[in-house]
Amino acid sequence: MFKHSLSLPTFLIAEDDFLDFQLLDSAIKATGHSCPIIHFETGQDLIDYLKDWTPSQHEIAAVFMDVKMPVMNGLEALEIIRREELTKDLPVVMFTSSNQPKDIESAYELGANAYLLKAMSLQEFNESVNHMVGFWGKFNQRAPIKRGEPQYS
Amino acid sequence: MDDYWGKLFSPEGFMPHGHCYMWQPEVLWSNVIGDGVIALAYFAIPVTLAVFTNQRPNPKLRKVLWLFAAFILACGTTHVIDIITVWQPAYRIEGVVKIFTAVVSVITAGYLWVLLPVAKNLPSPGMFNQTKKELQEANVALNQKIRELEITKRELENFAYTVSHNLRSPVRHVIAYSDLLTENLSKEAISEANYSHLEAVNTSSHHMGKLVDDLLGYMKTGRMEVNYEPLDMSKIVEQVIPILEQANDTSLEWKIGPLPTIYADERMMRQLWQNLLENAVKFSSKEENPMVSLTATENSGGWEFVLSDNGAGFNEERKEKIFQIFERLHKHSEYSGTGIGLAQVSQIVEKHYGRITAESPPNQKGSIFRIWIPAKV
Numbered sequence: 001m002f003k004h005s006l007s008l009p010t011f012l013i014a015e016d017d018f019l020d021f022q023l024l025d026s027a028i029k030a031t032g033h034s035c036p037i038i039h040f041e042t043g044q045d046l047i048d049y050l051k052d053w054t055p056s057q058h059e060i061a062a063v064f065m066d067v068k069m070p071v072m073n074g075l076e077a078l079e080i081i082r083r084e085e086l087t088k089d090l091p092v093v094m095f096t097s098s099n100q101p102k103d104i105e106s107a108y109e110l111g112a113n114a115y116l117l118k119a120m121s122l123q124e125f126n127e128s129v130n131h132m133v134g135f136w137g138k139f140n141q142r143a144p145i146k147r148g149e150p151q152y153s
Numbered sequence: 154m155d156d157y158w159g160k161l162f163s164p165e166g167f168m169p170h171g172h173c174y175m176w177q178p179e180v181l182w183s184n185v186i187g188d189g190v191i192a193l194a195y196f197a198i199p200v201t202l203a204v205f206t207n208q209r210p211n212p213k214l215r216k217v218l219w220l221f222a223a224f225i226l227a228c229g230t231t232h233v234i235d236i237i238t239v240w241q242p243a244y245r246i247e248g249v250v251k252i253f254t255a256v257v258s259v260i261t262a263g264y265l266w267v268l269l270p271v272a273k274n275l276p277s278p279g280m281f282n283q284t285k286k287e288l289q290e291a292n293v294a295l296n297q298k299i300r301e302l303e304i305t306k307r308e309l310e311n312f313a314y315t316v317s318h319n320l321r322s323p324v325r326h327v328i329a330y331s332d333l334l335t336e337n338l339s340k341e342a343i344s345e346a347n348y349s350h351l352e353a354v355n356t357s358s359h360h361m362g363k364l365v366d367d368l369l370g371y372m373k374t375g376r377m378e379v380n381y382e383p384l385d386m387s388k389i390v391e392q393v394i395p396i397l398e399q400a401n402d403t404s405l406e407w408k409i410g411p412l413p414t415i416y417a418d419e420r421m422m423r424q425l426w427q428n429l430l431e432n433a434v435k436f437s438s439k440e441e442n443p444m445v446s447l448t449a450t451e452n453s454g455g456w457e458f459v460l461s462d463n464g465a466g467f468n469e470e471r472k473e474k475i476f477q478i479f480e481r482l483h484k485h486s487e488y489s490g491t492g493i494g495l496a497q498v499s500q501i502v503e504k505h506y507g508r509i510t511a512e513s514p515p516n517q518k519g520s521i522f523r524i525w526i527p528a529k530v
Contacts (some may be wrong), residue, residue, distance in 0.1 A: 019323070019330070020326075023329050026333075118321075120321075120324070120325055120359075120363070120365075121328070122333070124328070
């Protein structure tokens with residue numbers, strides 16, 4: 001019975017800015033999903049958690065990760081996630097504060113499944129989160145890695 | 154005296170100069186050859202001077218060079234006469250030539266004295282070399298200054314960019330959280346006055362958000378290199394229009410003429426039309442039958458795009474300011490905006506070595522923008 005509650009698909013969020021985390025947290029909750037959410041302040045904290053994680057503990061619906069974080073940034077963490085056998089198929093959505101093609105391209109090249117722009121408008125942000133959660137949460141997707149695979153396989 | 158002029162060419166009563174040399178060949182010929190060579194050398198000098206003035210014209214020196222040429226020719230002539238008088242005692246004519254030479258010599262000497270201050274100011278080769286050295290040093294210093302200024306400019310741009318980028322996050326939070334507050338609180342719960350204060354915070358935060366994002370866009374464009382490729386302008390405009398209509402929740406009459414394919418940067422051109430057409434929509438959508446037209450004609454080695462609308466137009470007297478950053482020609486209460494859009498348009502046009510002008514003729518409605526982009530770079 002313990003196992004049941006823990007095995008709910010979970011959203012992992014790595015975001016150093018607490019105000020941004022709160023916005024994402026309430027945007028996810030506003031979609032009506034009751035998935036648990038685990039918050040990490042750095043990429044390193046997330047990677048440390050994933051080291052001890054096994055799918056038997058709980059499913060991971062998706063990882064939401066900020067690009068700019070202290071200790072270990074999102075792109076470095078993404079690289080490690082894609083390298084490890086157990087985590088390489090996890091859906092990863094990157095948070096970017098700019099829509100510069102360079103930033104988005106480097107996220108995709110490292111194997112991100114999507115990117116989420118930290119839009120100025122809360123409405124726009126909530127809509128994007130809604131789409132993301134709807135897709136990655138409901139269907140329990142697995143990440144098909146197309147780009148960047150030869151780099152770290 | 155009459156006798157002198159009457160017998161000017163007559164040797165009568167004189168002995169040839171050769172007698173003074175006792176017709177000794179070595180004395181006679183040394184004098185004759187000496188005089189001959191001096192005369193030839195003297196006659197050669199004016200020729201050199203003429204060639205010199207021809208190649209290096211100098212109005213200040215022309216008169217003295219003419220005088221000097223006359224003086225040296227006269228001197229040469231006295232030596233020729235000296236040779237003649239060895240055999241022909243033409244001493245009278247010799248006297249006349251010498252008097253003429255004396256007059257020319259005195260005038261030349263006097264004029265040279267007058268010219269001394271001018272001559273003193275003429276740069277000597279040493280002075281010229283010194284000036285050249287100083288100029289080279291100044292040039293090096295100037296290039297150094299330009300490099301320093303370029304570095305300072307880049308640092309300032311980076312600073313402004315970083316500041317705007319770092320402002321983005323707190324501004325976004327103010328917007329989001331004040332949005333949440335405005336949504337979740339009612340006027341009754343916090344009183345009407347407090348609610349209007351909250352709305353003021355919310356409106357300002359949205360304006361600040363737009364300002365920061367527009368400013369970041371402006372600075373990104375400033376740092377971008379133009380990536381030239383053939384671009385079908387009608388395709389870009391066709392893609393921009395529906396986005397604008399949707400965003401502004403309006404539909405107006407578009408009269409888009411055939412547009413050419415030009416060499417330009419795709420991202421920049423998309424931004425240019427987005428800003429220009431957004432302006433046209435913004436300022437004409439309040440009118441009864443809003444209409445925006447865009448045409449293109451080939452013009453002096455490039456393409457001229459003419460964009461006109463029948464909207465509010467602007468005050469012609471202030472049209473110089475229209476492309477300056479943060480300059481707004483309308484009240485905030487009438488039309489919102491950050492004053493960055495047209496500055497970015499002008500920046501993009503400049504990056505493509507083009508030109509842009511704006512006009513709003515007092516006798517007709519709306520404004521006209523003319524954008525000229527060269528066909529080749």
